Amino acid sequence: MPSHFPDGTRNDTAAAASSPPSNDIAASDHPVLHWSEAGEARAARWRSENATPPPKRVVVADDRMTADAAYRLACEGTALLWHGDFQNARQLLQAMARRADRKPRKQAASPTDAFHLHRQAQSQRARTLAMLLLPFDADFRIPLRRAPDVQQACEEAYGPADAPFVASLRELLGLIGAHEWRKKGVEIPALGARIHPHYGVFSPVRGEYVELVAQAPLPAKTLAFDIGTGSGVLAAVLARRGVAHVVATDQDPRALACARDNLERLGLNRQVEVVQADLFPAGRAPLVICNPPWVPARPSSAIEHAVYDPDSRMLRGFLAGLSAHLEPGGEGWLILSDLAEHLGLRPRSELLAAIDAAGLKVLGRIDVRPQHPKAADADDPLHAARAAEVTSLWRLAAR
Template sequence: MSDLPRIHWTENGVEHSAAWRSEAGLPPPRRVVVADDTTSADTAYRLACEGTALLWRGDFQNARQLLNALARRTERKPKKASRPGHKARDKSQAASPTEAFHLHRLAQSQRARTLGMLLLPFEAGHQIPLRRAPDVGDACAQVYGPAGEPYVASLRELLGMIGAFEWRRKGVEIPALEDRIHPWYGVFSPVRGEYIDLVAAEPLPATTLAFDIGTGTGVLAAVLARRGVHRVVATDQDARALACARENIARLGYAAQVEVIEADLFPAGRAPLVVCNPPWVPARPSSPVERAVYDPDSTMLRGFLQGLAEHLEPGGEGWLLLSDLAEHLGLRQRDELMGWIEAAGLRVLGRSDIRPRHPRAADAADPLHAARSAEVTSLWRLGVR
């Protein structure tokens, strides 16, 4: 705890400080005021928008209600005055897909920053010293580890940890496994099952050995093992993902077939099958879990393609699982992807496609609906030229 940054505030004329917790790596707010049940939502919203954090001293359930009220205010569309004789421009309709994406990300970032300004005090052992506060010790310990001294964290982050705690406890049903995968906080949950269905259905080039690059929860390694691959080496760089994958693999009974190791993309050696499901949008993530979706400058995608040839056995196949959402958003072109494949000494052996089934693909109110409704997830079968 001593290595954590400190947050400072004044309360009843006395200077206070405590350790600051932020899984997203955000610095402690510079301005902090004490708030309680008498603080109105309008006042709280104004302060949060100005960059002033509110350290809550009232009822815990009232803090949750206040957070909901702040969220509703972030969703209000600002009224813009137009000059006489000029029709106001509807940016949501006039923006290009790329502009719409960047506006959407900006709005998400601003919303997260505003909602993250409602803070809670924690005592040692992750206890919240507020009326009607729940016992969040287990949920916090799974993410933060032990807490030997008081600290401050955002209510929004706490609610995310509570939700992740429930996901991990209940698990996510995976039809291809006829079982559940239990994701950890900060590890991408396989709630979008299209890419899993592709791996479950594609004919295997061999069953002796496979590499699963960037395994995350270990779901694809488990699917390959269930399909009869004798040995699977699953890699990741994130410590939490590695622990999550090992736990899932062991619980599913595939520990004898699947080895989970820490590696920067590829393990040593070659395999007749190398599978990778990299992040599909070339943009900067704003939280740990977003690293499974956003890949700045397509770094992991390009790294996989550039290293694939030297890790494939003769006649082997690399399976690249990739959504084309970035193409519909104008963030990456298909010619660019094909150029990377060719430059890596690879060729396309075949491709299987599937349409997304998640609710946002059919949500006409989503600002990225045009791109999402056209999205296709593909399994690219790649071989060495």
């Protein structure tokens, strides 16, 4: 093993949804990766969690590949199909990541420029590191020396195994990370229990918004709607607070399965009804809550839909439909960070105008400052905005 490769690797891949494949490698709905090996043309099904097309240029690589050579090829758009030792591949990826992180940052003229430059750098880094590829057998085994057993992690993300394929090592590390999160879970003090996020479902690691829902005065305890439930954490908090019936909605099948699993673990599956819907269920409730994505920007993978909301679609949809789903005297709780305001992506006036246009009024607001590490990380390119960020629970009512 080359001594200049460090032990371990950084797993910063966001896991995201991927559809189960067909058995036909040439099927038009499943991309195919082509390469040459020992003078022969080869092909295999291609998997990518964010629907990235297969690389057009592929070379076979093994333990003799240096980090400098690997990084240069990846930057040029040439993928490396690994045939060496698995642990050496992990170490090579870490060495490539260090080289990517040494690239100098461009100077931003404004917080908005800083955001877009940061996203651009993240995207470029992800594309480069995704160029290190692994072969997988039909049963999700990796035919490399010292390869771990990743069958369960792959099944949780991809569904049942049915054909060999090729995917990036970076994607695999994302699958493994999601599998570990699912096993371990995230401690939620408001529940006195853990929430177990599934692959492709946002993990409730930022606890401040959960605490807002746990502490805000309830307008009623008969019925509540939780719009965009995700892992089911907010629906569970409402149920534990004594709300007799909670209807939790989502349109993502992975989120629906995750919410049902968590609610069953917590013994709340009879109290909380999980429904597939785009925003609202039928009927009205005295309490309707929503924690939409906080940043109006385009997501680059399925998991990012929990963070990025293009054109504030979900936020606007919730506000526009809230009045029609509130019982007389009911409240709508909008849980929203003002990070987008500090980044210059959505001014406060735009939010207030949307509230007013929806025929709503603000009854009050409960604020909390985030406690996550990035808020105190001066080296983060978005530090100024993160340090000023406030997360709020807006109490809304029909006018």
